Amino acid sequence: METASPARVQALAEAGVPHLPAQYVQPPEHRPAPSSHPAAALSIPVVDLSSASAADAVRAACEDWGAFHVIGHGVPVELLDAMRGAGLAFFRSPMEDKLRFACDPARGAAAEGYGSRMLANDDSVLDWRDYFDHHTLPESRRNPSNWPDFVPGYRDTVVKYSNSMKDLAQRLLQIISESLNLPSSYIEEAVGEVYQNITISYYSPCPQPDLALGLQSHSDMGAITLLIQDDVGGLELMKDGMWIPVPPLPDAILVILADQTEIITNGRYKSSVHRAVVNAERARLSVATFYDPSKSRKICTTPLLVSRDEQQKYRDIVYGDYVSSWYSKGPEGKRNIDALLIQQ
Numbered sequence: 001m002e003t004a005s006p007a008r009v010q011a012l013a014e015a016g017v018p019h020l021p022a023q024y025v026q027p028p029e030h031r032p033a034p035s036s037h038p039a040a041a042l043s044i045p046v047v048d049l050s051s052a053s054a055a056d057a058v059r060a061a062c063e064d065w066g067a068f069h070v071i072g073h074g075v076p077v078e079l080l081d082a083m084r085g086a087g088l089a090f091f092r093s094p095m096e097d098k099l100r101f102a103c104d105p106a107r108g109a110a111a112e113g114y115g116s117r118m119l120a121n122d123d124s125v126l127d128w129r130d131y132f133d134h135h136t137l138p139e140s141r142r143n144p145s146n147w148p149d150f151v152p153g154y155r156d157t158v159v160k161y162s163n164s165m166k167d168l169a170q171r172l173l174q175i176i177s178e179s180l181n182l183p184s185s186y187i188e189e190a191v192g193e194v195y196q197n198i199t200i201s202y203y204s205p206c207p208q209p210d211l212a213l214g215l216q217s218h219s220d221m222g223a224i225t226l227l228i229q230d231d232v233g234g235l236e237l238m239k240d241g242m243w244i245p246v247p248p249l250p251d252a253i254l255v256i257l258a259d260q261t262e263i264i265t266n267g268r269y270k271s272s273v274h275r276a277v278v279n280a281e282r283a284r285l286s287v288a289t290f291y292d293p294s295k296s297r298k299i300c301t302t303p304l305l306v307s308r309d310e311q312q313k314y315r316d317i318v319y320g321d322y323v324s325s326w327y328s329k330g331p332e333g334k335r336n337i338d339a340l341l342i343q344q
């Protein structure tokens with residue numbers, strides 16, 4: 001949730017603050033590590049969706065990583081570039097234009113619009129990030145007049161991108177279901193009507209990047225996230241206790257499994273913990289498309305993946321309760337999904 005007049009990270013960066021303001025200084029245990037660690041040799045899988053072996057590659061990637069790049073996905077690279085371009089044009093526009101589309105603090109967590117702080121909690125360390133959040137699906141929530149009017153083509157691009165990401169997410173959820181021997185529509189039906197949000201994140205150059213995070217460690221709360229980024233780099237995934245950088249691939253879309261998929265699949269597939277680090281030289285842009293259940297939807301583990309040897313791991317949860325706890329406790333690592341673990 002926004003405070004009444006949050007500091008815009010971009011305004012701090014452009015004012016040339018020489019030191020990181022105290023509210024953005026991470027405690028030592030959360031600071032980014034020096035980049036040359038041996039695990040950097042590991043690299044996130046790339047799955048070609050047009051290949052005959054895509055389903056096997058998706059299974060392996062979901063088991064080992066909970067995230068993977070897709071290529072051969074059929075989304076024109078022009079649309080990916082148009083979405084990145086629209087986001088960049090927004091953030092490069094004058095502050096007075098951007099502020100006309102600021103999040104409304106009265107509308108609570110995840111309000112639509114231009115924002116700079118994700119959590120209501122005043123004592124949490126702030127992310128070195130500004131963002132623009134769009135409510136895009138179902139269509140009854142989609143109101144393009146809430147989106148920038150001063151970037152030519154912006155609203156059309158977001159609508160096209162939203163529709164295209166919905167189709168791709170559904171295709172991926174079908175492949176993911178099949179890869180667990182579930183009926184292909186299983187996860188889609190378990191999620192129900194899709195609530196899609198698109199968040200453009202903008203990470204300004206940071207005066208002391210070794211003390212800050214662009215976005216703190218978290219797993220995404222919905223079912224699946226599709227992410228594109230520019231060529232700067234900064235996203236990291238947690239794998240086997242180490243942070244692994246995700247290199248930008250211009251035509252690829254990064255698939256990130258989120259918490260409800262972990263619950264539905266009884267933990268066979270785990271959501272991926274990730275964070276964004278920042279740098280002193282270049283601003284970075286990413287676009288995350290979240291595929292979530294409605295707030296009233298009850299999410300349950302499939303009985304098809306529960307057996308005497310593999311008991312149910314998570315309690316059923318109404319998605320809106322999950323979201324409230326995520327915002328009130330903070331996203332840190334896997335603390336929210338871990339709170340649903342059934343003692344065995």
Ligand SMILES: O=C(O)CCC(=O)C(=O)O
Nearest residue numbers: 199201220235276286288
């Ligand atoms: O900027 C990124 O690469 C990560 C964004 C992200 O994880 C999110 O918006 O949930």
Ligand SMILES: [Fe+2]
Nearest residue numbers: 218219220274
């Ligand atoms: Fe995320």
